Amino acid sequence: MESQKPLHRAAILIRENGGYHFDVQQIPVPEIQPLEVLISLSVSGVCGTDVSLAAGHVGPCCDILGHEGVGKIEKIGSGVDPSIAKIGDRVGVGWIQDVCGQCSCCRIPGGETRCVEELYSGRKRNGTFAEYCSVPARYLMVIPEDITIADELVAPILCGGVTAYKALKVCEAVRGEWVAILGAGGGVGALAVQYARAMGYRVLAIDVNIDMRDECLALGAEVFLNAQDDISSAVQKATGGLGAKAVIVTAGAKVAYQSAFKIVAYFGVIVCVGIPPLPESISFHPLDFIGTGVKLVGSLTGTRADTIEALRLVQKGVVTPKVQMTSLEDLSDAIQMVGKPGIKYVVRLQ
Incomplete structure (x- = not known):
């Protein structure tokens, strides 16, 4: 048997x-x-x-x-x-x-x-x-x-960790430049804050959960911003008018991608990691790229x-x-x- x-x-x-x-x-x-x-x-x-x-x-x-x-x-x-x-x-x-x-x-x-x-x-x-x-x-x-x-x-x-790390590897920023993490309070975002700090970037942590402020600062962010505030002005103030050289979007919300264009520097890079639910889509005008030199990069893992x-x-x-x-x-x-x-x-x- x-x-x-x-x-x-x-x-x-x-x-x-x-x-x-x-x-x-x-x-x-x-x-x-x-x-x-x-x-x-x-x-x-x-x-x-x-x-x-x-x-x-x-x-x-x-x-x-x-x-x-x-x-x-x-x-x-x-x-x-x-x-x-x-x-x-x-x-x-x-x-x-x-x-x-x-x-x-x-x-x-x-x-x-x-x-x-x-x-x-x-x-x-x-x-x-x-x-x-x-x-x-x-x-x-x-x-x-x-x-x-x-x-x-x-x-x-x-x-989660290697996704954050790889996004930072392809973001084209160099040590000492500002990198914004949209969705910094989430699991991937919190890891992205740590990896960004370890790689020598100056880190802007942005999230709707303001209770994560102290946590993000402890993980290595220099600045924490409430995503529901006027983050465009806040980022300009924090970076001396430069904007973020790179923005890592770990949040899957449509508004996160819309916010990325408000804070990225000229010739900066927006790295897409967070995934909105299908079939939700996000629309951009070519002038968003033509007029600024901004790159939109998809990073998988x-x-x-x-x-x-x-x-x-x-x-x-x-x-x-x-x-x-x-x-x-x-x-x-x-x-x-x-x-x-x-x-x-x-x-x-x-």
């Missing part, structure tokens, strides 16, 4: 009555293919993209979401190159699970984040809200042994190399995610708190 397959706990997305929640179920542990590895997950961060996927705002998704997973390799497929990884290696499972390595995007340095054969966690492959997951070995991210920070501090960097760089700043102690631990059973409640004051929720899995 065939032996029973081993089971593990997973939070299954349930949509009903116009809403969604997660049901913790016992399901079979994934069976890996020859070019995959099986990971025993210890924690998984909860991200704003999980909210968007669960709510159906960004298209179809899998039943198991999550893309900030940390764990150890438990099993390696028969076809995996042994130089890639070994059993027991600590690994991170981010938004990108695999890339083709052959398309026009993959052939551009750093372009694999937009691979046309996208395999994203929770979107086309089951994610990390479970005790185990299987991932292709080709794009596996083994965490270097000299990065010794706890798993719960690694998890938020695998998407970071590569594996970007992620390791972002983790090293946490290891160094100049960036520290503020985390709140939760459980799979409490995931339905925790996901409703995503984006609340500066906290990244992390699920303890094992």
Whole structure:
């Protein structure tokens, strides 16, 4: 008689009555293919993209979401190159699970984040809200042994942190210039404030939640502004009339993008990170760019190399995610708190 397959706990997305929640179920542990590895997950961060996927705002998704997973390799497929990884290696499972390595995007340095054969966690492959997951070995991210920070501090960097870090890398500002973080009070925004400070920028933190003023200043912002005030005048005053050389929009509200044009300097860069719910759109006139030289740049997430760089700043102690631990059973409640004051929720899995 065939032996029973081993089971593990997973939070299954349930949509009903116009809403969604997660049901913790016992399901079979994934069976890996020859070019995959099986990971025993210890924690998984909860991200704003999980909210968007669960709510159906960004298209179809899998039943198991999550893309900030940390764990150890438990099993390696028969076809995996042994130089890639070994059993027991600590690994991170981010938004990108695999890339083709052959398309026009993959052939551009750093372009694999937009691979046309996208395999994203929770979107086309089951994610990390479970005790185990299987991932292709080709794009596996083994965490270097000299990065010794706890798993719960690694998890938020695998998407939220590296997204903030990469946005700052492409914003074209140089050390000593002003960078504004719109949505600085949220989980990604609070990390962006810390990374901006660590990278040598002067930081303007802007948020509707004025209760985050002291928190943002403690994280490294020189100035905190209430987004509901006349921020155009306030930014001009704070920067000596220059405006912000770069504006990182981590908030998904339409008004955040409209505000960005009011505070960016001539020839400055607005980096889009926050995603308004589809099909909501934002309209700009060509003169917004022609007359000012302003660039509008979309930044998705970071590569594996970007992620390791972002983790090293946490290891160094100049960036520290503020985390709140939760459980799979409490995931339905925790996901409703995503984006609340500066906290990244992390699920303890094992």
